[in-house]
Amino acid sequence: xxxxxxxxxxxxxxxxxxxxxxxxxxxxxxxxxxxxxxxxxxxxxxxxxxxxxxxxxxxxxxxxxxxxxxxxxxxxxxxxxxxxxxxxxxxxxxxxxxxxxxxxxxxxxxxxxxxxxxxxxxxxxxxxxxxxxxxxxxxxxxxxxxx
Amino acid sequence: xxxxxxxxxxxxxxxxxxxxxxxxxxxxxxxxxxxxxxxxxxxxxxxxxxxxxxxxxxxxxxxxxxxxxxxxxxxxxxxxxxxxxxxxxxxxxxxxxxxxxxxxxxxxxxxxxx
Numbered sequence: 001x002x003x004x005x006x007x008x009x010x011x012x013x014x015x016x017x018x019x020x021x022x023x024x025x026x027x028x029x030x031x032x033x034x035x036x037x038x039x040x041x042x043x044x045x046x047x048x049x050x051x052x053x054x055x056x057x058x059x060x061x062x063x064x065x066x067x068x069x070x071x072x073x074x075x076x077x078x079x080x081x082x083x084x085x086x087x088x089x090x091x092x093x094x095x096x097x098x099x100x101x102x103x104x105x106x107x108x109x110x111x112x113x114x115x116x117x118x119x120x121x122x123x124x125x126x127x128x129x130x131x132x133x134x135x136x137x138x139x140x141x142x143x144x145x146x147x
Numbered sequence: 148x149x150x151x152x153x154x155x156x157x158x159x160x161x162x163x164x165x166x167x168x169x170x171x172x173x174x175x176x177x178x179x180x181x182x183x184x185x186x187x188x189x190x191x192x193x194x195x196x197x198x199x200x201x202x203x204x205x206x207x208x209x210x211x212x213x214x215x216x217x218x219x220x221x222x223x224x225x226x227x228x229x230x231x232x233x234x235x236x237x238x239x240x241x242x243x244x245x246x247x248x249x250x251x252x253x254x255x256x257x258x259x260x261x
Contacts (some may be wrong), residue, residue, distance in 0.1 A: 020171065020172045023171070045202075045233060049202075049204060052170070052204055053204065053205055056171055056204075056205075060171070101241065102241070102242050107212075107243065107246060108212055108215075108216055109209075109212070110209040110210075110212055110213045111206075111209050113205040113208060113209070113241055114205045117205055117237075117240075120240055
């Protein structure tokens with residue numbers, strides 16, 4: 001746990017409680033790293049929001065605010081990219097089963113836009129099941145010159 | 148800073164000035180309770196001024212949608228005023244920009260309820 005510099009860049013790692021304050025902390029850590037890497041203001045907002053939506057999924061839908069479950073956050077700053085992984089200890093979800101929030105009949109649904117926004121704001125988005133349980137999402141944003 | 152709301156009457160239109168962040172937790176619940184409270188008092192023409200909203204997440208968007216449908220279901224109207232570029236962009240990529248009536252000028256927005 002903590003921070004270190006390696007060949008892949010600087011890395012920040014945290015095991016966060018399943019509370020909404022952790023959402024703010026993860027957003028702050030990712031945006032701070034992105035600022036250091038030189039991402040423009042508009043991308044900082046997109047990164048912050050994508051991390052925020054992913055953390056909400058982990059805390060609320062994954063760990064369901066369970067005090068015994070943690071969210072594992074890593075933020076890695078490379079030369080040309082920011083990579084964030086967020087892992088929970090929940091039941092997991094089927095990405096393909098999520099309704100399309102842009103479909104006419106879903107437009108007025110109160111929820112269901114989080115993953116869509118993450119995909120819209122980041123360059124890469126991956127989801128994988130963890131063993132023995134849980135879900136990990138990986139978000140990557142490239143600096144403009146490398147895209 | 149979580150969303151803060153204050154309301155004022157302009158003719159028969161209730162203008163709700165919102166500032167801060169509308170995000171999951173206190174921010175979105177403040178918005179929900181604020182709209183509910185005004186509807187409970189019989190206000191059916193609601194104009195949500197989002198000019199000082201610095202940030203809105205998917206939960207906040209959900210509260211806007213929920214407010215819109217709740218007011219409409221009770222025979223009222225909820226319209227939006229003074230969107231920042233970021234909020235406008237969010238509503239556009241989620242295809243909600245065409246669902247809401249959006250205004251840049253308060254006087255024009257108030258007149259539209261007539």
